[in-house]
Amino acid sequence: METVEVFDSPGKGRGLRATKEVWAGDVLFAEPCYASVVFDSFSAHVCHCCFRRQQKLQRCGQCRFAQYCDRTCQRAAWEEHKQECSAIKSYGKVPNENIRLAARIMWRLDKHGDVMSDLQLTKLNDLEDHISDIPEIDLKELKVDIHNFLDYWPKTSKQHTVDNISHIFGVINCNGFMISDHKGLQAVGVGLFPNLCLVNHDCWPNCTVILNNGNHSAINTMYHTQKRIELRALGKISVGDELTVAYVDYLNLSEDRKRMLKQQYFFDCTCDHCTNKTKDDLKMGGAVVDGEKVPDEKVKEITKYSLEMLQKMDKARMDANYNEVVKICRECVGKQENVLADTHIYQLKMWSTLSEVLSYLKFFDEAAVYARKMVEGYMKLYNPNNAQLGMATMRAGVTHWQAGDIEVGHGMICKAYAILLVTHGPTHPIVKDLEAMRLQTEMELRMFKQNEYVYHSMREAALTNQPMQMMAEPIEEGIKSLFRKK
Ligand SMILES: [Zn+2]
Ligand SMILES: [Zn+2]
Numbered sequence: 001m002e003t004v005e006v007f008d009s010p011g012k013g014r015g016l017r018a019t020k021e022v023w024a025g026d027v028l029f030a031e032p033c034y035a036s037v038v039f040d041s042f043s044a045h046v047c048h049c050c051f052r053r054q055q056k057l058q059r060c061g062q063c064r065f066a067q068y069c070d071r072t073c074q075r076a077a078w079e080e081h082k083q084e085c086s087a088i089k090s091y092g093k094v095p096n097e098n099i100r101l102a103a104r105i106m107w108r109l110d111k112h113g114d115v116m117s118d119l120q121l122t123k124l125n126d127l128e129d130h131i132s133d134i135p136e137i138d139l140k141e142l143k144v145d146i147h148n149f150l151d152y153w154p155k156t157s158k159q160h161t162v163d164n165i166s167h168i169f170g171v172i173n174c175n176g177f178m179i180s181d182h183k184g185l186q187a188v189g190v191g192l193f194p195n196l197c198l199v200n201h202d203c204w205p206n207c208t209v210i211l212n213n214g215n216h217s218a219i220n221t222m223y224h225t226q227k228r229i230e231l232r233a234l235g236k237i238s239v240g241d242e243l244t245v246a247y248v249d250y251l252n253l254s255e256d257r258k259r260m261l262k263q264q265y266f267f268d269c270t271c272d273h274c275t276n277k278t279k280d281d282l283k284m285g286g287a288v289v290d291g292e293k294v295p296d297e298k299v300k301e302i303t304k305y306s307l308e309m310l311q312k313m314d315k316a317r318m319d320a321n322y323n324e325v326v327k328i329c330r331e332c333v334g335k336q337e338n339v340l341a342d343t344h345i346y347q348l349k350m351w352s353t354l355s356e357v358l359s360y361l362k363f364f365d366e367a368a369v370y371a372r373k374m375v376e377g378y379m380k381l382y383n384p385n386n387a388q389l390g391m392a393t394m395r396a397g398v399t400h401w402q403a404g405d406i407e408v409g410h411g412m413i414c415k416a417y418a419i420l421l422v423t424h425g426p427t428h429p430i431v432k433d434l435e436a437m438r439l440q441t442e443m444e445l446r447m448f449k450q451n452e453y454v455y456h457s458m459r460e461a462a463l464t465n466q467p468m469q470m471m472a473e474p475i476e477e478g479i480k481s482l483f484r485k486k
């Protein structure tokens with residue numbers, strides 16, 4: 001590969017570094033998926049080939065498990081599904097997603113061998129499996145998975161040692177990459193990208209990784225299936241700099257990030273932001289009212305109260321009881337106001353949920369108010385080129401557009417477009433959507449400036465057709481952790 005090389009990163013094991021100077025939005029490498037499976041919970045809702053959510057899917061006549069958009073997707077997936085299909089038939093049931101993924105990886109290894117190519121920077125065998133770090137309780141689960149794997153694995157396929165099998169399970173355990181639906185809004189599966197496993201973590205990274213699920217608008221469904229990730233630079237990277245991505249969302253406090261990283265990836269984060277607890281004070285801070293800081297005591301009390309309300313809210317949300325969600329959020333933001341800083345993460349979380357759910361319930365004006373507060377808070381915390389910031393800005397832009405505030409709406413959509421162009425790249429479906437929104441809101445803004453009356457009547461019509469609705473139902477926060485959470 002031309003732009004990256006493997007090296008020994010001090011204190012971190014193997015890592016990747018740049019061999020060429022790159023700038024924001026440059027792609028350091030793209031990597032096709034080695035193997036992937038749909039989550040157990042989504043196996044009836046997304047195509048097992050292109051991972052697109054579909055109302056109507058066609059079932060594989062053999063195993064009755066795999067489902068596809070159409071025959072083209074089925075044919076494209078056959079190479080990966082063939083052995084799985086007959087294994088499921090003779091096993092008599094469908095094993096869980098871990099086992100299905102491990103088996104797909106093993107079949108692929110058996111067919112092609114564990115060779116490195118110019119594009120593959122590591123052997124699967126050389127990847128970390130952290131088996132010795134796994135706590136006792138999880139180890140039990142792993143043993144059950146391996147036991148079931150051995151029952152599922154066909155006698156006619158090549159046989160492997162338990163050590164080899166547990167290595168693959170270990171690799172999946174810490175490096176199973178979340179695969180989103182085609183718009184990147186929801187995680188629907190898990191896959192393995194060997195090169196990506198070499199990219200180390202930093203809480204304030206210089207790269208981001210984005211899944212591009214292929215071109216879903218193409219008439220020819222063959223183009224739907226080219227699942228690949230891109231490692232994209234967030235800013236200038238010089239020759240020799242280590243490339244890093246964030247495994248966990250920066251919006252967590254440093255101690256929480258450290259705990260999550262230790263639990264799932266088995267290392268102690270020593271990045272600058274963790275060492276200096278950078279921005280922790282903002283994330284837990286109190287408001288300043290009339291030049292006076294709110295007493296710590298009060299901030300602590302409302303912080304504790306907010307945490308309880310967040311748990312209540314999550315539960316109502318899981319039950320899809322959106323009126324209850326709104327009730328809880330409204331009550332909570334009322335208490336948070338003038339006590340918590342506008343960057344306090346519990347307040348941001350409430351604003352984010354409230355704006356999302358209100359907009360789903362079509363209370364656009366109120367939704368827009370909270371969406372704007374959320375984005376302004378995020379801007380003070382996140383790296384200016386953070387993908388989460390870009391997605392939140394897009395959502396806020398759409399909400400303002402829905403509320404009829406075309407000037408702010410257009411401004412936010414332009415801002416989101418600029419961020420996602422760096423983090424997602426110009427060919428990503430969501431950026432294509434944004435481009436269309438940018439053009440439409442630009443046209444509307446021009447019309448608004450010429451004649452407000454014509455603008456408002458046109459907007460009514462547009463809202464009825466709902467060309468900009470992004471999601472049918474509010475969904476949990478999008479995707480905030482890179483690898484699959486246990
Ligand atoms: Zn499909
Ligand atoms: Zn089948």
Ligand SMILES: [Zn+2]
Nearest residue numbers: 203269271274
């Ligand atoms: Zn850190």
